[in-house]
Amino acid sequence: MENQSNSKQNQQEHTFTEGLSFEGFRQIMKKFANDRDWNQYHTPRNLLLAFTGEVGELCELFQWKGEVSEGLPEFSEEEKIRVGEEMADCLAYLTRLADQCKIDLTQAILRKMEMNAKKYPVEKCKGKSDKYTSYQEMKEQPQGENQQNQQEQLNIQQQQPEQKIE
Amino acid sequence: MENQSNSKQNQQEHTFTEGLSFEGFRQIMKKFANDRDWNQYHTPRNLLLAFTGEVGELCELFQWKGEVSEGLPEFSEEEKIRVGEEMADCLAYLTRLADQCKIDLTQAILRKMEMNAKKYPVEKCKGKSDKYTSYQEMKEQPQGENQQNQQEQLNIQQQQPEQKIE
Amino acid sequence: MENQSNSKQNQQEHTFTEGLSFEGFRQIMKKFANDRDWNQYHTPRNLLLAFTGEVGELCELFQWKGEVSEGLPEFSEEEKIRVGEEMADCLAYLTRLADQCKIDLTQAILRKMEMNAKKYPVEKCKGKSDKYTSYQEMKEQPQGENQQNQQEQLNIQQQQPEQKIE
Amino acid sequence: MENQSNSKQNQQEHTFTEGLSFEGFRQIMKKFANDRDWNQYHTPRNLLLAFTGEVGELCELFQWKGEVSEGLPEFSEEEKIRVGEEMADCLAYLTRLADQCKIDLTQAILRKMEMNAKKYPVEKCKGKSDKYTSYQEMKEQPQGENQQNQQEQLNIQQQQPEQKIE
Numbered sequence: 001m002e003n004q005s006n007s008k009q010n011q012q013e014h015t016f017t018e019g020l021s022f023e024g025f026r027q028i029m030k031k032f033a034n035d036r037d038w039n040q041y042h043t044p045r046n047l048l049l050a051f052t053g054e055v056g057e058l059c060e061l062f063q064w065k066g067e068v069s070e071g072l073p074e075f076s077e078e079e080k081i082r083v084g085e086e087m088a089d090c091l092a093y094l095t096r097l098a099d100q101c102k103i104d105l106t107q108a109i110l111r112k113m114e115m116n117a118k119k120y121p122v123e124k125c126k127g128k129s130d131k132y133t134s135y136q137e138m139k140e141q142p143q144g145e146n147q148q149n150q151q152e153q154l155n156i157q158q159q160q161p162e163q164k165i166e
Numbered sequence: 167m168e169n170q171s172n173s174k175q176n177q178q179e180h181t182f183t184e185g186l187s188f189e190g191f192r193q194i195m196k197k198f199a200n201d202r203d204w205n206q207y208h209t210p211r212n213l214l215l216a217f218t219g220e221v222g223e224l225c226e227l228f229q230w231k232g233e234v235s236e237g238l239p240e241f242s243e244e245e246k247i248r249v250g251e252e253m254a255d256c257l258a259y260l261t262r263l264a265d266q267c268k269i270d271l272t273q274a275i276l277r278k279m280e281m282n283a284k285k286y287p288v289e290k291c292k293g294k295s296d297k298y299t300s301y302q303e304m305k306e307q308p309q310g311e312n313q314q315n316q317q318e319q320l321n322i323q324q325q326q327p328e329q330k331i332e
Numbered sequence: 333m334e335n336q337s338n339s340k341q342n343q344q345e346h347t348f349t350e351g352l353s354f355e356g357f358r359q360i361m362k363k364f365a366n367d368r369d370w371n372q373y374h375t376p377r378n379l380l381l382a383f384t385g386e387v388g389e390l391c392e393l394f395q396w397k398g399e400v401s402e403g404l405p406e407f408s409e410e411e412k413i414r415v416g417e418e419m420a421d422c423l424a425y426l427t428r429l430a431d432q433c434k435i436d437l438t439q440a441i442l443r444k445m446e447m448n449a450k451k452y453p454v455e456k457c458k459g460k461s462d463k464y465t466s467y468q469e470m471k472e473q474p475q476g477e478n479q480q481n482q483q484e485q486l487n488i489q490q491q492q493p494e495q496k497i498e
Numbered sequence: 499m500e501n502q503s504n505s506k507q508n509q510q511e512h513t514f515t516e517g518l519s520f521e522g523f524r525q526i527m528k529k530f531a532n533d534r535d536w537n538q539y540h541t542p543r544n545l546l547l548a549f550t551g552e553v554g555e556l557c558e559l560f561q562w563k564g565e566v567s568e569g570l571p572e573f574s575e576e577e578k579i580r581v582g583e584e585m586a587d588c589l590a591y592l593t594r595l596a597d598q599c600k601i602d603l604t605q606a607i608l609r610k611m612e613m614n615a616k617k618y619p620v621e622k623c624k625g626k627s628d629k630y631t632s633y634q635e636m637k638e639q640p641q642g643e644n645q646q647n648q649q650e651q652l653n654i655q656q657q658q659p660e661q662k663i664e
Contacts, residue, residue, distance in 0.1 A: 013196070014265060016189040017272040023182040028279060030179070036286060037293035041396050044234050045543060048225065049395040052550050055221050056388010059214065063381040064373050067565040068210045071268040080267075084274030087264055091257075091275060098253055099180060101246075102237040106183040108250030109257060113194060120202060127203035207562055211377060215561040218384050222554010229547040230539055233399040345528070346597060348521040349604040355514040360611060362511070368618060369625035376566045380557065387553050391546065400542045403600040412599075416606030419596055423589075423607060430585055431512060433578075434569040438515040440582030441589060445526060452534060459535035 014071075022095070022106050029096050042100050051093035058086040180237075188261070188272050195262050208266050217259035224252040346403075354427070354438050361428050374432050383425035390418040512569075520593070520604050527594050540598050549591035556584040 033039050061083050068074050075083065098105040199205050227249050234240045241249065264271040365371050393415050400406050407415065430437040531537050559581050566572045573581065596603040 014268045014270075016187075016192050016264070016270050018187060018189045020189075020272045020275065021182075021184055021187045022191075023184045023186075025188075025275060026182050032279065032282070035288045036291045038291075040293075043398065044236070044238065045228055045231075045547070046396055046398065048228055049391045049543070049546070052221060052225060053388045053392035053395055055218060056385045056391065059218060059381045059388065060385035062211055062214055063385055064378055065211075066375065066378065070210070070266050072210065080269065083267060084264075084269045084271070085278050085281075087260060087269060087271060088274045088278035090260060091271070092278070094253060094256060098182070098250075100236050101249060102180045103246065103250045103253060104180075104182050105250070105253060105257070106186045108254045109186065109191060112251050112254035112258070113198065115251075116198070122201045125202045125204075127206075209564065211381070212562055212564065215377070215380070215557045219554045219558035219561055222551045222557065225547045225554065226551035229551055230544055232541065232544065346600045346602075348519075348524050348596070348602050350519060350521045352521075352604045352607065353514075353516060353519045354523075355516045355518075357520075357607060358514050364611070364614070367620045368623045370623075372625075376568070376570065377560055377563075380560055384553060384557060387550060391550060394543055394546055397543075402542070402598050404542065412601065415599060416596075416601045416603070417610050417613075419592060419601060419603060420606045420610035422592060423603070424610070426585060426588060430514070430582075432568050433581060434512045435578065435582045435585060436512075436514050437582070437585060437589070438518045440586045441518065441523060444583050444586035444590070445530070447583075448530070454533045457534045457536075459538075 022109070025091070026095050026099050026105070029092055030099060033096065039100075042096055044097060044101050047093055047097040047100060051090060051097060054086060054089040054093055058083070058090060061086060188275070191257070192261055192265050192271070195258055196265060199262065205266075208262055210263060210267050213259055213263040213266060217256060217263060220252060220255040220259055224249070224256060227252060354441070357423070358427055358431050358437070361424055362431060365428065371432075374428055376429060376433050379425055379429040379432060383422060383429060386418060386421040386425055390415070390422060393418060520607070523589070524593050524597050524603070527590055528597060531594065537598075540594055542595060542599050545591055545595040545598060549588060549595060552584060552587040552591055556581070556588060559584060 033042055061079065062068065065074060072080055072083065095105065098108075199208055227245065228234065231240060238246055238249065261271065264274075365374055393411065394400065397406060404412055404415065427437065430440075531540055559577065560566065563572060570578055570581070593603065596606075
């Protein structure tokens with residue numbers, strides 16, 4: 001009994017802290033820029049280059065490591081914190097970029113995952129790396145999806161009362 | 167009077183649809199990979215290279231455009247959809263990467279924004295690009311922040327029922 | 333007369349200093365790594381990530397600049413030196429990567445330019461940006477080219493007898 | 499005896515074909531753009547984004563491979579050709595970028611390697627990965643180096659009389 005619950009704890013899935021949405025983070029970033037009067041520098045291509053700069057910094061943390069394992073046991077605690085910081089920087093600029101481009105990032109994510117779900121049906125792709133390696137080809141044609149259906153398939157539950165997605 | 171309210175409408179802030187959190191997206195991506203038995207391919211460096219690949223594709227959409235404006239009026243509707251899709255791909259791989267590295271992306275974002283808020287106090291930075299251009303230097307030393315305090319300062323409230331931030 | 337020669341001088345084409353070949357640089361980099369016993373760290377994916385890291389640093393130098401002009405008049409002398417350094421770092425890792433992958437970079441360049449010359453015939457492409465914007469689609473199918481022919485067309489002469497640099 | 503010479507042959511160093519210099523490639527790329535009247539699109543940031551796009555495509559070729567070995571034995575012949583093509587694309591845009599920025603790429607490379615040689619003296623760095631991992635920190639301060647001296651140390655000889663390609 002105890003063992004069972006222990007082993008359950010051990011294999012407990014890693015999660016992100018709840019409570020921050022893409023829209024919530026957009027608001028934080030927007031306010032941060034507004035407060036400092038920085039929107040004037042936040043043109044789309046300036047932000048895109050800032051984003052690629054952060055991506056480069058994230059890559060640098062992995063550059064001499066050889067293959068690394070799930071959970072980064074090969075990294076020191078300080079290095080793991082750095083990884084999180086660089087990820088945060090990537091997200092900050094990508095979020096600002098989407099905001100300044102007036103792209104609805106939430107909708108873009110949901111639509112794209114729906115496209116992926118159709119392109120990679122579970123029954124055909126399960127455990128097949130050959131199929132999977134063509135994952136990279138999967139983003140050609142934009143489609144106008146039925147988003148209701150999409151949310152059902154992807155099991156997105158609306159946090160209520162907050163509902164509306166469209 | 168009417169004009170005023172019109173102009174208010176026109177300058178209405180662009181928002182992302184609410185209802186999707188970083189943790190929610192992590193779950194979607196995790197389930198997507200689990201269902202297809204793809205975790206075996208999702209090693210940290212595989213995901214990192216997949217992420218950089220998507221970043222490259224996002225860059226390609228902006229490469230021959232010259233400077234572009236807020237809202238991307240220079241892009242066709244189809245191009246804007248492509249931009250959203252590539253952003254979604256970037257986010258998908260970054261989210262998977264954080265998950266497989268067992269990084270708490272939400273906490274990483276909140277900590278980093280707190281560090282930024284300290285480094286760029288409003289009164290000193292407002293409208294100063296010279297200060298701002300040193301933004302890129304701002305991610306050297308990892309710090310163990312008081313996260314409670316951080317969330318208070320940034321006004322991040324845990325979920326329910328989606329209290330407005332601005 | 334004088335004016336003419338002056339104006340000719342002014343419009344003199346920018347050149348790189350001659351005397352360093354791709355193979356020569358490969359040798360320099362190889363020796364540098366050998367002398368320090370660093371080949372053990374120079375696995376393909378380590379080098380690829382180091383390369384992307386340097387690309388990010390190059391991007392950072394352009395990130396808050398808005399559109400910049402030919403010759404970078406908007407940059408300080410120090411900034412221009414930094415740009416050259418980051419470009420050098422990019423080239424150093426790309427060269428090491430090609431070497432460790434046993435790719436013949438010179439042949440790869442010549443083949444690719446030949447493919448481009450066929451894909452973008454002068455008469456069809458001249459001054460057409462619409463054609464040009466599809467430049468990014470031009471690298472799909474590998475081809476086995478006649479390299480002799482290719483070098484004739486591109487006027488690459490082999491330097492005999494291949495002066496050693498080390 | 500025979501074995502010895504055989505084993506020497508087997509361990510023959512991989513080389514790039516000689517005969518193409520950085521300046522020679524600059525000329526090829528310049529002529530290619532001139533012939534098509536494409537300089538108008540080749541602004542620094544357009545080229546920088548095109549470069550990052552190609553870097554992303556190079557990364558994609560390595561993304562699901564796990565760690566790969568020297569010489570890429572895990573890649574098919576076709577995949578290796580693709581790798582060479584993407585490297586060529588990276589080099590093409592980086593070369594155009596340096597040209598349009600009026601950076602002397604050859605000098606930048608030589609200066610940077612000289613800086614690296616000073617920063618990483620053989621006797622201190624040999625086989626030490628801990629030293630090596632700080633390689634990424636080595637590009638902070640621009641310096642005005644004695645280039646004569648530098649070229650002597652690196653044994654770069656100037657090829658006179660600089661055979662013209664165009």
